[in-house]
Structures are given as structure tokens and as C-alpha cells.
Amino acid sequence: MNKIFFLLVCFISAYINFSSFAQTTGPIRGSLVVVGGGMRDLDILHRFAELAGGHDAPIVVIPTAGGAENYNQYWSGLEQFKQAGFTNLTLIHTYDPNIADTDEFATPIHNAQGVWFTGGRQWRLADAYLNNKVHEALTGLLERDGVIGGSSAGATILGSYLARGDSSGNTIMMGDHEEGFGFIKNIAIDQHLLRRNRHFDLLEIIEAKPGLLGIGLDEDTALVVQGNLFEVIGQSYAVIYDHEDKLASGRQFYFLEPGDEFNLLSRQGYRPEEVLRPFGRMMESN
Template structure:
């Protein structure tokens, strides 16, 4: 099923007050019923990430909608590429949903596939395109409802960052501007900025640009072929590389839990970050690693 609207609107129509988690809320958490999978980009077909997405969406009975808007230019969708990739992921059957028109995204007819879906997947590309098309529309509202009924929303690269409350690299000029002309994400995870491709592209210091201006945010950087799985307050790392946590503290498996301040010589708290690997868990609300 392919739904495409040709005209591109250069403005966002804010017709609905979407009841998402407020960005100014200083508590960081996900949805208590649904699951979010934010993937750091790169090759994921050989990892367990898409297997987890398929399982959480219902396995063989999953109804999956793929939204390629971040990658669509001139309203041309590479359906053959999508079919080839998702067949590799073990998902041969899915619905493609796209528009560049926020008015169409605010119609009952357009959101019907989301109402019937158990899983949503956002492709990579430029996440400001997702924001322009869907932020504060019926699409946004139905995505929140999908989470409330226990569904799963996944996305890679741009599809990961859009899930947060702050839209890192959201500028329309290029993706090196950390705080640009688009700063608001869907807010599926509150009070957070999510970056991607962090180690593969040596982006590990870029997050500090955002946190210097918005110190209330939790920063999370996800490397390629790696993902965070978020349900409620709990984040778990899956995949092959690392996730970086920027919470003004430091954690290491070598740390003395009773004397972490002096056990290692560490920089100023505004310059701190640390790594989590597959299987590690983190409490978003408490901003603490869950120790095994």
C-alpha cells in the first residue's frame, strides 16, 4: 500500500494539540506500554536488532508500516530498495506510508494504516523532513496511541533522533549543525537528545554543544549497528557496538561504587560521557546504570 502526496508545503500546520510528553518536563522516560527502538544507523541486517523489532511487533502476525519520509526527495520512493532490505530483515510484508504534506497527514484516511499497525519503522535520511510532515498532526497522535496500546516504534539514524524530545542535527542546511532550525522531535522519549553514527563518524564530542545550552537534557549517542530499546524508564543496549551516555556522571565496570569521585581521575562533569555495550541497562528516570 503506497500513499504519496506530491506537493511539498513549506510550513507546518498545527491543527491538533498533540498530547505528547512535554519537552520542558525534566524527567526522562519512554512509554509505559509501548517499546521504542532507536538505531544508530549503518548495517543492521546481520544484527539481532530487526529480529527484536519483528518479535515485539507480533512476529508472523505483525502489521508493520514503514515511513521513508526522511529519505524521500522529490517525492520519489525507492520501493525496490525498501522491499529488498525488509526481506533481508525477515519482514517481506509491510505498508509504505509517506507524504510531504502536513495537511494530508492530518486526515483520517491517511492515518488509517497506523491505526491498524502493531509496528512502525522510520528510515534514515534527514529528520527535519519527518518533523515538517508529521509533527503535531493526526499521524503524531496515532503514533502515540500505537505506543499506548503496546505497539513498537523503531527507526534508524534520522528515525532514531526523531523519537527524542530535542532534535539534534535538525538544521535544513546540513547535518553538522547540532542546534538548527528544527529543534523539536516527537517526544516519545521525554527530555532527551539522541545522536547517531557517533563512533563511526567521530561524533562523540558533538553532543556537548546541545548540553551546554540545554543542560536539563539527557544526551544519548548510538553507534552504527547498535540500538537502544526503551520501555518505560528502562533503556537496554542491543547490537554490535556502543551507546554513549551523557548524564554529567561517570560509570565504569572498574569503578568503586562507594568512591566513584576519587577512584578514577575524570574531567569536569560537563565534559563527561561513558559507554554502554550490548546487554547493559540504564534507568532513564534515575539517570543511573543498572548494575548486574
Template sequence: MRLLNPLLTLLLTTTASAFPSLSTPHATPNCTNTTTVGPENGHLVIIGGNLQSESIYNRIITLAGGPNASIIVIPTAGGEPTYGQNFSTAAAFRKFGAQNVNVVHTYDPVVADTEEFVKLLERADAVFFAGGRQWRLVDAYAGTKAEKAFQKVLDRGGVIAGSSAGASIMGSFLARGDTVGNDIMIGDHTVGFGYLKNSAIDQHVLVRNRHFDMFKILEVEPKLLGLAIDEDTAVVVQGNEMEVIGRTYVLVYDGGWWSRDGSGGSEGVPEKKFYFLMEGDRYDLGERKVVENEVDGGNDY
């Protein structure tokens, strides 16, 4: 259990900060999934920030069950003093046809651990984590009834989606989780919600020139799968199946190499390999390889 009492919480946080290589990035205490990297039930939609595309919103709505599905928006990562029901992401879902959208928020883990707070979550078909700073989601919800309720959305076949900070929180290792600044890859918060097991997830990757930042984590935790997702681009995950949607690219750091034409490698920096996937590409998270016969029909580009 990650929240026991203030003294123990302080001790654990201080220890993880001082010795990041001794942290527990694979911990997923509320995850009921045991056989696949992604959720056995339900879907993840993991977005690299600056979500604009109607097609991505529509995919979330469809996976949740259609326009009448209950969609809960969690704006907590943003850090504003309060949030109302017209928060921008909630308004966007309504604009694109969702009829039952509610904003649910607290910074207080005591509140998040109450039956009253999780009432709407217990009936939710989808939860969407908006952007900001991912450590705020940990501080507010880790170890509470709310975090358990998030997991139950997946368990009953629903959707967990998120953009920017809401993308990174889905990994088991929390990339850029430092309270000092978002340029610190291994910070004072290193445990995400773990909906995608054995992974670290970065975002805004191309527009912010973050191509090589993932290696700071992989040097410490080399067994992790690294994903870095560009803006207005997403991966949709169910079980071990991952599909790329959106307008730009997803960078994959799995220790291997893949190219669309079957050529090349990363000569000169063999220890720093990554490659690009784009809309329509599919990836097997269990095997850690691109599903080529579904991606490109035999490299026929």
C-alpha cells in the first residue's frame, strides 16, 4: 500500500528520490491484469499531448460505448485551484457528441478515499486524465478508493484515456515525475498507475525535441519498454495489441530496430536505438515487435 501515514509517505518519497535506481517502477498494486502488458479488459487510449483531433475523441467515445456513455474527466494534473464542469476537455467531449460528461477532481487524498468521491467513477464507462504535471495525480489518488475505481473501469471493459501528463501516468515507471521540473526524467515520483505494465511513457516528443530523453530512464531500468508519443497522436491498447492513431508519430524504445522498408539500423549509437510508428501501425506488446503483416502488407511502400 502506497499511502499509510504521513511519516512513512515522507520516508518512502525521500528514499525514492535519493536512490532512483532502487525505486519500484513495476509496482502496480491495483492492477488486476496478470497475463498481458495492457489491460485484459477494456482499452487504453494514450495521447502525447495537445489533443485536437476529432478522430481521437471519437475513438474514446466509441470504445466507451457511444454518445450516452459516462465519461469522467480528471483535470487534477493541471494544478488550478478549482475546476468546473465546463473544463476544456469536458467541453471538447461534448462538442464531439458525448452526452454524459462529468468533471471529477480533488487534490486531497483523504477526499479521494471516500465513497462519496467515487460515486460517479463507479458508474463510469471511461476516465480521461488531462494534462499538467503527472505527480499531482499520484499525490491526489495513489492508494485511494479513487485509484481502485479507475482500475475497475478497465476491469468492466471501459476506457482509461489521457493526454500529456495523463499519458505518462499510465506507465508503471513515471517519466518526468519530479516536483521541481518536467525536464527531470527520474524524479521524486517514479511509480505510475501501471495500466501499461513494465513501461515508461513520454509525450510531446517531437515538438519538444525529446527523442533521446527516454534513455535516461532506460539506462537505469533497461527492461522497460519506452514509448514516446508526439502531440495529437495516440496509441490504443487492449491486451498485447497496440495501434497508432493520429497525425504524427510514436517512438518505440524496445532495444531493437524496425524500419518501414526493412533496411538500416542505428549505426554509430547501437545502444540508443529507437524507431517510429505512424497511424495504422500495430505493435505486439508481448513480443515487443511490430506486426508487419498487418502494418504494411509486406513492406509494400
């Protein structure tokens, strides 16, 4: 009995230790376009179109995070996609997870080459679509090399930990909704970072869950994620929060600019003009 108890304790300890150092990984197939809000830079949507197969590719837009009573094909939020040249747009929406968990509702996603989640509150997306047939269809879209994009709340939901997921207010970093879609594993994503002076907020999550990688995105800035690599595109910065490796100065985050690349698995950033020489978390920029 003592031997069994000892082995059980060892197993639990090993599990806890493994969980604490879970790997951060991107989708095995397909692409993600993760945007920090704003969406004034149409070049980001053009990149999304390229990954989907062109501006005439079938695209599903899901505005549920916005919280309006109803949405239809005349919703004004579709205008920016039309301005960017998209010609084959379908809007789907429900707040009811039972409706979302039907083949009929999920069919447009099965027929799409890309899906886009617009902004609002990320907990609404979790309530409606997490762990049902919509979630399954999104996973299938990636598996057939499609692309999923999202801005603001639509960006945060793509990660595994749902930052600002509390239904009572978006200033609560760790709230009553903590699970995202998990298309990037072991990560928390924040948005509107510098525009709304949020660059210290993710530290609360990373200190409570030190195994997570934190990424904050400013407005009009995006990550293009393929496998375990992402590229920063757009107009501003992505900010990396890694509890395991602080800068030599003691700072707990550092900045990536457009054109920089990052390996999620190794948690290392690169500047392509430096022949993929890593700029370490221990190095400070001028």
C-alpha cells in the first residue's frame, strides 16, 4: 500500500511539473491572423485574403462579440471587408450555444476558406461557440489549411487562456471565463495594448500562471501565425511577456516590431535582416 501511495504521489508531482512547463505551440496546419484592434490598416485584411486564397475566397464573418441584438448581411461592420476587396462574405451569428451546436449553423464554416471574428467582448464568443460544432468546424478549417483571423476580442479568443474574459467588465484580467479556443496553446493574448495603456496588465496573468506566454498587441498590429512561427505585421508593436526569462534589466516584457519573427516553441524572437540571428530576451534595445 505504501508503495502504491508513493507511486501515486510521484505521478501527481510529475503531472504538476509537466503542466507548469507546458509548451506554447501554434496550429499544426493552417494560419491565424491575430490583430490588436483598430483595423484601420487594410493591408492586414489583404494578408488575410492572401492566406485564404484570394479576395474572392468564401469568408465567414462572426460579429457575436459585439453584443448587438441582431446582425444580418447588411451589418455596417462588413464594409471594411468590402473596401478591402472581399466579394464572397457570409455573416453568421447566435448567442445560443444550442443553435451553434448544430450542423446547419456550422455549415458555412465547413464551406469557407477563412473565418474572421470581430471585436467586442470575448466571453460572448466563449459562451456561444466554445467546445461545440462551431469550435469543431473552426478546427477543421485549420486542418484543411484555411485561415482564422480576429481583431480585439476576436484575437484574444484564439489563444488558450482568455484574458479579460470576465462578463462584468473588461478591466478584470482573470475572470469568470478563462478558456479560449486554444488555436495557440499555452498563451494569453491581450489587445489595444499601447493605445489604451495596457502594457502592464498581462503581468497579473503571467505571475499567476508563470508557464503561460503572454502576448500583447497594439492597434493596427497583427501576428501572422503558421505552425510555431509568427511574423509581426502592421503599424505598431507586439509585446512579449515571458515569466521564465526576464531581461537583464529586470524588465518583464520586450517589444517586437513589424517584420520581426518569433518562435512560439523556443520563445525566441528574430530580426530577418540579421540573418535570423536571435535577439535574446536578455538583450536590451536602444
